[in-house]
Amino acid sequence: MRLNRVLRMSAAVVAAGLALSACGGGGSDAGSGSGGAKNLVAKAKNDKKLTIGIKFDQPGLGQKQADGTYAGFDVDVAKYIAKELGVEESAISWKEAQSAQREDLIKKGEVDFIVATYSITDKRKNEVSFAGPYFIAHxxxxxxxxxxxxxxxxxxxxxxxxxxxxxxxxxxxxxxxxxxxxxxxxxxxxxxxxxxxxxxxxxxxxxxxxxxxxxxxxxxxxxxxVGKGFTDEKYGVGLKKDDTESVTAINNAIKKMQQDGAWKAALEKNVGPSGYKIPEPPAIS
Structure with a gap:
């Protein structure tokens, strides 16, 4: 009799534990991994770390250095945005974002956002969202x-x-x-x-x-x-589709970077030595 009572109590405890797990009572995983949070702002706030896609082979914009560090205007923009979202540079993981892979990296959650000379186009806006533009090239x-x-x-x-x-x-x-x-x-x-x-x-x-x-x-x-530009290419920050709160937060970060002089300083440091004429910052759409 006593043994049967113990077994019934044990089964009840196990069942209750399983029910709590199914309901998420054991703790939420929001913010875990590159795509686990409800949105980018929440993930940055909860995890205090980000995975950011950049180019590894573009001097002055996004380049992996011989010592394993990363440098360029896009890198500086990404660091500034991360800082405004509450993530320190030391907590950023950098991932190479080649042109043909960018949409997939975002949709699969392998990166939290991309700053990689990423032109805003109507076709791409069907798959991802953009903040910016933070730069206009030709x-x-x-x-x-x-x-x-x-x-x-x-x-x-x-x-x-x-x-x-x-x-x-x-x-x-x-x-x-x-x-x-x-x-x-x-x-x-x-x-x-x-x-x-x-x-x-x-x-x-x-x-x-x-x-x-x-x-x-x-x-x-x-x-x-050659020096004869024939298009306008608006560089945007690519992130998960319809994450409007995060688009607004990143736009605010870009505006602040423009206003406090960090945007121009980053361009002069990274692109100025090539002789490229530094333009005025673009209006954020």
Missing amino acids: QDLLVQAENTDITGPESLTGNKKLCSVKGSTPAQNVKDKYAKEVQLQEVGKYTDCVTSLLNKTVDAMTTDDVILAGYAAQQPGKLKL
Whole structure:
């Protein structure tokens, strides 16, 4: 009799424990992992850490240094935003965000947000949300220093070979407007285009002028920026679709960065040495 009573009491305790677990009584997992929080603001507040996507191969914007650290304007923007959300630089994990992978990284929760020369487009807004823009660039061309034939997109004739990156807005622009005039070669990283250009296996590479300026500065006397921008590329901070509270918080952080001088200082430090003319900060939409 006593044994049966003990067994019945034990079963009741186990059942109660299972019920509490099913109802979440054992503690909430909100804010755990890169995509666990209800939104980015809540995750930053709860976890005090973030995973941020950047480029690893864009000098002056997002580049992984030889010592394993990260530097560039996009990196500084990301750090500023994280700080405003309550996350210290030491609590940031950096993840490479190649152009063709950015939407998937956000949707799968592998990053909390992306600052990686990420142009705001209507197509992308169907999949992710954007804060910003925090910068406006212009698509341009990079050529060999001695080249005099290529003076702008209208000179991409005679089956010239042009290099760009898969999944990038510049590559799509060329396909839409100049595909009949050029042989477009799409690669994984812009550094692959730079190598091809230096080896003279392509005639030019295209992406945003601020990106190209960084590569030109790395190869003085070998590469030059044509300097004839032919689009407006609004760089945004990409994050999970419909996270409106976090979009507002990031926009406020960008505005503060512009107003307190940190935005201009970051550009002058990271991009200024290339000779690129520092523009006025864009209006936040």
